[in-house]
Amino acid sequence: MHKESRSRYNAHLIKLIIALVVVGVGGYFAKQALSPDTMGQYGHYRGADIEDQKNIALKLGTNDSCFQCHQPIRTIHKDGVHKTVSCEVCHGSYGNHIGDNDEKIGTLPVKRGDEISQLCLRCHNKVIQARPREFIKMVGYPEHLEQMQVNPTHNCSQCHMVHDPLLWIRQAREMMRMPEGA
Numbered sequence: 001m002h003k004e005s006r007s008r009y010n011a012h013l014i015k016l017i018i019a020l021v022v023v024g025v026g027g028y029f030a031k032q033a034l035s036p037d038t039m040g041q042y043g044h045y046r047g048a049d050i051e052d053q054k055n056i057a058l059k060l061g062t063n064d065s066c067f068q069c070h071q072p073i074r075t076i077h078k079d080g081v082h083k084t085v086s087c088e089v090c091h092g093s094y095g096n097h098i099g100d101n102d103e104k105i106g107t108l109p110v111k112r113g114d115e116i117s118q119l120c121l122r123c124h125n126k127v128i129q130a131r132p133r134e135f136i137k138m139v140g141y142p143e144h145l146e147q148m149q150v151n152p153t154h155n156c157s158q159c160h161m162v163h164d165p166l167l168w169i170r171q172a173r174e175m176m177r178m179p180e181g182a
């Protein structure tokens with residue numbers, strides 16, 4: 001190689017090294033300046049995040065938290081076929097309804113009319129293939145209503161009490177002295 005081309009080659013190399021050093025040192029200081037203070041305190045995350053997470057207000061309750069105030073519904077729901085279904089699935093979250101001092105701060109949505117049928121079919125529509133049949137009973141829509149010999153515009157809640165769907169049906173059977181399943 002000629003002398004001149006070799007020194008040009010070295011000059012490139014030196015520029016490259018300087019650039020790498022500048023990027024490296026600059027990057028180090030940028031990381032120091034931009035990382036949150038508690039980064040890496042416990043592991044590869046922001047240590048203060050633990051406190052932040054602890055301070056997030058609770059959003060969800062349990063059925064027992066609703067029962068404190070809704071005694072009449074408690075009586076119906078807790079012995080009915082929907083006892084394993086959470087109030088919040090159908091009504092939304094505790095946090096939107098009750099504040100820190102156990103007072104009502106917001107109105108929860110309540111489905112009415114047609115919307116009730118849509119809500120029921122979200123869990124009980126037999127077109128949902130993946131649902132385990134041995135745990136959740138399924139009905140066809142509108143076949144179920146045809147079998148019951150009513151107009152398809154009937155809402156589920158006209159025969160099924162939403163908080164214990166077999167309550168009225170059991171009572172009707174007892175009144176008619178009909179056996180189970182008839």
Ligand code: HEC
Nearest residue numbers: 063066070073077082085086087090110111112116157162
């Ligand atoms: C399967 C869905 C579902 C579940 C589970 C459910 N609800 Fe409801 N709830 C409804 C529907 C639908 C209505 C409205 C009924 C109607 O208007 O015919 C309602 C009505 C109510 C009402 C009366 C509100 C009003 O303005 O009419 C209260 C209070 C209530 N539910 C509380 C509860 C509580 C507490 C629980 C848990 C124990 C619960 N619900 C579980 C669907 C449900």
Ligand code: HEC
Nearest residue numbers: 061065066068069087088091094098102103104106107108
């Ligand atoms: C600290 C008492 C308290 C608790 C706990 C409570 N509620 Fe209520 N709720 C009320 C009061 C008061 C009303 C308004 C009067 C009424 O309708 O009974 C109400 C009304 C409702 C209504 C009618 C719509 C509305 O917001 O006015 C629904 C639905 C409802 N509650 C569901 C629930 C569910 C679900 C839970 C549990 C996640 C729950 N409530 C927990 C006190 C409570």
Ligand code: HEC
Nearest residue numbers: 081082085089119120122123135136137156160162165166
């Ligand atoms: C979040 C899912 C969910 C929703 C929404 C829901 N259910 Fe249920 N339902 C269940 C579960 C879980 C059971 C208990 C398992 C079973 O028996 O199928 C049940 C049980 C039932 C049963 C008893 C079945 C039997 O013979 O044992 C009837 C009837 C019923 N629901 C009707 C309704 C109606 C009507 C609505 C609308 C108001 C509704 N369900 C909304 C989940 C749901």
Ligand code: HEC
Nearest residue numbers: 117120121124137138139148150154155156158159169181
């Ligand atoms: C005209 C009254 C009526 C209407 C409306 C009605 N049902 Fe029923 N449903 C019944 C009766 C009666 C039974 C039988 C209960 C039994 O066999 O113990 C039943 C049974 C069921 C069962 C249990 C099925 C099983 O295999 O045991 C489910 C789930 C159900 N209904 C959901 C619904 C849903 C969802 C709607 C709304 C789309 C609805 N029902 C509308 C009367 C009705």
